[in-house]
Amino acid sequence: MTEKPKILDDFPYDNLIKNDLKREAIKHIKNMNIKGDEKSVIIEEGIKSWIKYWFSISNEDLK
Numbered sequence: 001m002t003e004k005p006k007i008l009d010d011f012p013y014d015n016l017i018k019n020d021l022k023r024e025a026i027k028h029i030k031n032m033n034i035k036g037d038e039k040s041v042i043i044e045e046g047i048k049s050w051i052k053y054w055f056s057i058s059n060e061d062l063k
Contacts, residue, residue, distance in 0.1 A: 025050035 025047040 021051050021054055022047050 028046070028050070
């Protein structure tokens with residue numbers, strides 16, 4: 001079995017923000033009702049996308 005990617009480590013943001021975003025992403029992805037091994041991969045990718053999306057919105061707001 002391959003090691004899970006440490007996606008959140010790629011983002012140099014505060015851990016509190018990371019955990020909040022991770023919780024939010026997992027909640028949305030679980031609502032998609034995906035089963036089995038695929039689920040953990042999709043959750044990891046979903047978290048990555050969610051964080052990138054969230055920070056892109058935040059960055060736009062700062063301009």
